[in-house]
Amino acid sequence: MIYRFGAFSLDKARQELRRGDALVEAEPLALALIQHLIEHRDRLVGKDELFDVLWDGRAVSDAALSTCIKSARRAVDDSGTLQAAIKTVHGKGLRWVAQLETPGPATTQERQTDLDQPEEEWIAASRRPSLAILPFDILGGDMTAATLSEAIPHELIAAISRLRWISVIARGSSFRFRSGNGNLVEIRQKLGVRYCLTGSVEMIGRQVCISVELAETSDGQVIWAERFQSPLEEVHQIRETIVAQVIFAVEMQIPLSEAAKARLQSPENIDVWATYHLGLQSLYRFDQSDNARAIAMFEKAIALDPGFARAHAALSFAHFKTAFMHYGTNRDVAVNAARGSAERGIELDPMDPFTNFNMGRSLWLVDDLTGAQSWLGRATSLSPSFAQGLYARAWTETVSGASDTGRRLSDEARALSPLDPMLYAMLGTRAISLSQQNRDYEAAKWIERSANAPGSHYLIKAIAVALNDMAGKPGEAASWAERLLQQRQDITQAQFFRSFPFRDDTYRARMAEALRRHGIE
Structure with missing residues (x-):
C-alpha cells in the first residue's frame, strides 16, 4: 500500500517516505506516526493512543512525543505554524489534514509490494527478516488451553515487535491462520514472511504442555523447537519463560539462518541484510583478523544502505572490540569510531535495543560508567x-x-x-x-x-x-x-x-x- 499526498508518497510495506523519486531520511518513529495518522485521518488521534502505538504503552515523556511530531512534520515539509499535513488540536490530539490520493498499489516502476504480488517480490521488498506468529493449536477442548492458545502468541507479538531489526506481522493478519489449517507455503504467499512461529497447547490433568516451533517458510525447515510443561498454578511463570526463550531463539537462530543463506550467494548478489549477518558471524569471534572482516562487512552494509541503524551499531561494536582488546596501536581512533558509529545508530533508530546497547558500551571506553549505565538500562527497558x-x-x-x-x-x-x-x-x-x-x-x-x-x-x-x-x-x-x-x-x-x-x-x-x-x- 502506498499513500500519496502532495509531492510525497509513503510506502507502507517498505517503510519508505519519498519526495518525488528521492528517498526522505526519516526516523522510524516519525514514519510510524505519519502512517498512523494517515490511516486514521477520519478522526482525531489522542495523545494516549499515540503513546500506545509508538511506544507500546511504555512510560516516556511528553517531550519524546513532541520530538517525534517535530520529526514527522519536518519529514513532510510541515511545521507547527504551517500545519498543512499534521494539525494539532490543543489539549486533545492530532489530525491528518493533507489531501490524500486514493491509496492503491504501486506502479511497476515503483516495485509493487502489496499482497497481490508474487511471493518472492513481496518478500524481497523488505531487507529485514519477517516473522508471523500464529495462534497455537488446541489439543483437547479445555477452556484454559483455548485461552492460552491466543494469549501467549499475542504476548510474543508484542514482545518481539520491540526487536527493531525484525518485522513482525500484526495479530490482525497472523491470527487469520491456525497452525493446523494453514501450510507454510500459503502463509509465505499471503503474509510475505520468511519465518513462522507455531505451537500447540494441551492440558494433561493439571499440567499445561506447550510446544513451540520456529520454521523457515521457504522450505519448512525447523530451526528451533522447544516443549514447556508446568502445573496449571504456575502458568504465569511458564508464560514468562516461553516469551524469554522465544525471544532468545529469534535473536540467535534467525541471524544464523540468514548468514547461512548469505554464504550460498555470490558476493555481487549479497544484499544489505545478508552482508550485515556475515559481519555478525565474525563479530563474536575475539580475533583481530575476524574483527577486521566484521568491520569490512558492516562498512559495506552501510555503503549499500546508509540508513541501516543496526549496521552502524554493529560497526560500533567492532570498533569497541578494537579498543577494548587493544588491537592496533592507536586506541583513541577506535574509541572515537565506536562512539561515532553508536551515535549514528541512535540518530537513525533511538528505539532499537541494540543501538542503545552499543551507545552504552562505547562509554565504557572513556571510563564513563554512569553514562554507560543509563544507556544500557534503556536498552533492557526497550527489550527486557x-x-x-x-x-x-x-x-x-x-x-x-x-x-x-x-x-x-x-x-x-x-x-x-x-x-x-x-x-x-x-x-x-x-x-x-x-x-x-x-x-x-x-x-x-x-x-x-x-x-x-x-x-x-x-x-x-x-x-x-x-x-x-x-x-x-x-x-x-x-x-x-x-x-x-x-x-x-x-x-x-x-x-x-x-x-x-x-x-x-x-x-x-x-x-x-x-x-x-x-x-x-
Missing part, C-alpha cells in the same frame, strides 16, 4: 529479554563495585541465553562479583568456567591468573599465566585496567599484586 544488554549492565555494575547487582544481572543474562556467544563474559562477570566479596574459592571456580568457555579471550585469561592467585591456587594461576603470555606477550597492567577500570581501589590493588606475582607488570 535482551541477554547481552543484561550482561553489559552486569559488567558495568560489577566494575563500579555493585557486586550483588552485577551477579544478579549476570545470572539473568545466562538464564535467558545459555548458549550466547558472550557466555564466557557472563561467567567472568559472576566470578569477579564473587571475588569482590572475598569469596575467592568460588570466584576461582567460576573464572575457570569462563576462561574455558568458547570465545574466551586473553583478558579473561588474565582475570583467571589473578583470581586463582587470590584464591591461594598459585599453580593454577601460573598455568593460566603461561597460556596468557603465549597468546599475548605484550600484555601490561595498564592495558588490563584500561579495559577493566575497577572503582574499588583496594580491590584493584589486590588484583594488581596478584598479576604482578605472575610477571604481568
Whole structure:
C-alpha cells in the first residue's frame, strides 16, 4: 500500500517516505506516526493512543512525543505554524489534514509490494527478516488451553515487535491462520514472511504442555523447537519463560539462518541484510583478523544502505572490540569510531535495543560508567529479554563495585541465553562479583568456567591468573599465566585496567599484586 499526498508518497510495506523519486531520511518513529495518522485521518488521534502505538504503552515523556511530531512534520515539509499535513488540536490530539490520493498499489516502476504480488517480490521488498506468529493449536477442548492458545502468541507479538531489526506481522493478519489449517507455503504467499512461529497447547490433568516451533517458510525447515510443561498454578511463570526463550531463539537462530543463506550467494548478489549477518558471524569471534572482516562487512552494509541503524551499531561494536582488546596501536581512533558509529545508530533508530546497547558500551571506553549505565538500562527497558544488554549492565555494575547487582544481572543474562556467544563474559562477570566479596574459592571456580568457555579471550585469561592467585591456587594461576603470555606477550597492567577500570581501589590493588606475582607488570 502506498499513500500519496502532495509531492510525497509513503510506502507502507517498505517503510519508505519519498519526495518525488528521492528517498526522505526519516526516523522510524516519525514514519510510524505519519502512517498512523494517515490511516486514521477520519478522526482525531489522542495523545494516549499515540503513546500506545509508538511506544507500546511504555512510560516516556511528553517531550519524546513532541520530538517525534517535530520529526514527522519536518519529514513532510510541515511545521507547527504551517500545519498543512499534521494539525494539532490543543489539549486533545492530532489530525491528518493533507489531501490524500486514493491509496492503491504501486506502479511497476515503483516495485509493487502489496499482497497481490508474487511471493518472492513481496518478500524481497523488505531487507529485514519477517516473522508471523500464529495462534497455537488446541489439543483437547479445555477452556484454559483455548485461552492460552491466543494469549501467549499475542504476548510474543508484542514482545518481539520491540526487536527493531525484525518485522513482525500484526495479530490482525497472523491470527487469520491456525497452525493446523494453514501450510507454510500459503502463509509465505499471503503474509510475505520468511519465518513462522507455531505451537500447540494441551492440558494433561493439571499440567499445561506447550510446544513451540520456529520454521523457515521457504522450505519448512525447523530451526528451533522447544516443549514447556508446568502445573496449571504456575502458568504465569511458564508464560514468562516461553516469551524469554522465544525471544532468545529469534535473536540467535534467525541471524544464523540468514548468514547461512548469505554464504550460498555470490558476493555481487549479497544484499544489505545478508552482508550485515556475515559481519555478525565474525563479530563474536575475539580475533583481530575476524574483527577486521566484521568491520569490512558492516562498512559495506552501510555503503549499500546508509540508513541501516543496526549496521552502524554493529560497526560500533567492532570498533569497541578494537579498543577494548587493544588491537592496533592507536586506541583513541577506535574509541572515537565506536562512539561515532553508536551515535549514528541512535540518530537513525533511538528505539532499537541494540543501538542503545552499543551507545552504552562505547562509554565504557572513556571510563564513563554512569553514562554507560543509563544507556544500557534503556536498552533492557526497550527489550527486557535482551541477554547481552543484561550482561553489559552486569559488567558495568560489577566494575563500579555493585557486586550483588552485577551477579544478579549476570545470572539473568545466562538464564535467558545459555548458549550466547558472550557466555564466557557472563561467567567472568559472576566470578569477579564473587571475588569482590572475598569469596575467592568460588570466584576461582567460576573464572575457570569462563576462561574455558568458547570465545574466551586473553583478558579473561588474565582475570583467571589473578583470581586463582587470590584464591591461594598459585599453580593454577601460573598455568593460566603461561597460556596468557603465549597468546599475548605484550600484555601490561595498564592495558588490563584500561579495559577493566575497577572503582574499588583496594580491590584493584589486590588484583594488581596478584598479576604482578605472575610477571604481568
